[in-house]
Amino acid sequence: MIRGLKYPLSRYTVHRPGTEPIEAVNQQSSTEQQTRNRLIDQDLARAGWSASRRTLIEEFVLSAQPDSPTLGNTPEFADYALLGADGNPIAIVEAKRSSRDELAGKRQASDYADRAAWHAFKELMEAFYEKGLHAGLPFTAAGTPVTQGGITYADFVQAFRDAHRLNPDPNAREVCVLCGGPLGAAPEVDHWIAKHAFPLLSMCADNLLPTCGDCNATSNKGRMPVHDHGSFQDWFHPYFRPGVGAIRLNYQLPGFAVTCAALTPADDVRVQRLDALLNLSQRWTRELKAEYANQQGKLKRYEAQRLSRGQARHTQAEVEAFATSFRDGLLESEPNHEVHRLLGNALLEQARLAAWQTELGLVT
Ligand SMILES: [Zn+2]
Numbered sequence: 001m002i003r004g005l006k007y008p009l010s011r012y013t014v015h016r017p018g019t020e021p022i023e024a025v026n027q028q029s030s031t032e033q034q035t036r037n038r039l040i041d042q043d044l045a046r047a048g049w050s051a052s053r054r055t056l057i058e059e060f061v062l063s064a065q066p067d068s069p070t071l072g073n074t075p076e077f078a079d080y081a082l083l084g085a086d087g088n089p090i091a092i093v094e095a096k097r098s099s100r101d102e103l104a105g106k107r108q109a110s111d112y113a114d115r116a117a118w119h120a121f122k123e124l125m126e127a128f129y130e131k132g133l134h135a136g137l138p139f140t141a142a143g144t145p146v147t148q149g150g151i152t153y154a155d156f157v158q159a160f161r162d163a164h165r166l167n168p169d170p171n172a173r174e175v176c177v178l179c180g181g182p183l184g185a186a187p188e189v190d191h192w193i194a195k196h197a198f199p200l201l202s203m204c205a206d207n208l209l210p211t212c213g214d215c216n217a218t219s220n221k222g223r224m225p226v227h228d229h230g231s232f233q234d235w236f237h238p239y240f241r242p243g244v245g246a247i248r249l250n251y252q253l254p255g256f257a258v259t260c261a262a263l264t265p266a267d268d269v270r271v272q273r274l275d276a277l278l279n280l281s282q283r284w285t286r287e288l289k290a291e292y293a294n295q296q297g298k299l300k301r302y303e304a305q306r307l308s309r310g311q312a313r314h315t316q317a318e319v320e321a322f323a324t325s326f327r328d329g330l331l332e333s334e335p336n337h338e339v340h341r342l343l344g345n346a347l348l349e350q351a352r353l354a355a356w357q358t359e360l361g362l363v364t
Pocket of ligand 1: 177178181212
């Protein structure tokens, strides 16, 4: 217990994580280093805290946490960290010149202690997720304690996949709940609210969702925040405020650009946020163009086959029948269903049908 230490020449603050800072004030001015050497080190040693006994660390590094909402980018140092019996920091000591504002010193020590506690807590929760879940937790999915056979990362992913299988056939393609694209053979478990900023949610089932690799890529969602400085009002949430049925896809000819819009004005900002988070417009535009090229290639091949057999070229009615067949044959359970349906509608526009037939006329 270090509460009550007094220094005649310096102002310093002491703060144990979870308690209010305490401080001692002296009257004379001195540099931090001089004060420390002459007085603080000696007093701390008399109280049982010293580097030689390995109960104290000088210039204690407060790890930089570049993505944390509360921490800065530059590594910072606290003057001292006092260590408990287990070797972990239990208190932070900051030396301050007596000419400096007392409250500022208190705030700084308090802030440093919060950062040290935060860092230790974050490491604990991430270990629970990174190591515990992958190796198997000592609990069933229902929360019952077990000594072996607890839930694992693989169990979680499998349960999620089973629950979201649009086509019950185990061989059917699965769909990513975020982008509607293919889930892929090895979906990634994404923390909707990033675990580095909210470590307590790293093991919360409502914060976990397997997504496709593209959605989880750093160029898309990655570790991006899904809130505005802690406010979730303008954001969809996969479980609590899903965007299903709230988004309308539009397309623009002739470029086949896809844009997202909200069905109701109340969701305008949420749709914009989601679009920006996952780059949906951009990715869906790419998919629309890719599928168009795919269908275009098929029709050109049919045209070439006809010509090679001495048959007549496709009429516009036949091109329309091809596009109608494409649109009507789409399965809702297939990846990119919404984007392909959009393409089906675009292909059946009269101007697009005419342009398509003109393209076919160039096939030899
Ligand atoms: Zn996805």
